[in-house]
Amino acid sequence: VTVPTGHVFLMGDNRDRSADSRFSPEEEGLGVLPLENVIGRAEFTTFSLDGSQRFWNPVSWFTALRGERAWLSLRDGEE
Structure with a gap:
């Protein structure tokens, strides 16, 4: 494309x-x-899953959650 x-x-x-x-x-x-x-525009990552669990099974999200990326600003360093 x-x-x-x-x-x-x-x-x-x-x-x-x-x-x-x-x-x-x-x-x-x-x-x-x-x-x-x-x-x-996007401001931050709400939550991020590592792909190891099925998205449609919310109970499994806790083991797949990438906590270091939760609420991560997409604007760090931008003025």
């Missing part, structure tokens, strides 16, 4: 089922998004 100037490539967190920029709208995806359509 070539991302034109003024656009962004978005990728969902469910690799097998995300309708994201990897696919065109004709393929039921999103395609690349014009930057003017972005209305917010």
Whole structure:
């Protein structure tokens, strides 16, 4: 995929089922998004799982939680 100037490539967190920029709208995806359509920004990681447990089983999240990444700011060092 070539991302034109003024656009962004978005990728969902469910690799097998995300309708994201990897696919065109004709393929039921999103395609690349014009930057003017972005209305917010990510500030921090709420929680992060290590992938060792199934996402749809919340009870297992406690053993898969990466605590060092919970509430991690994505803006550290930015002014």
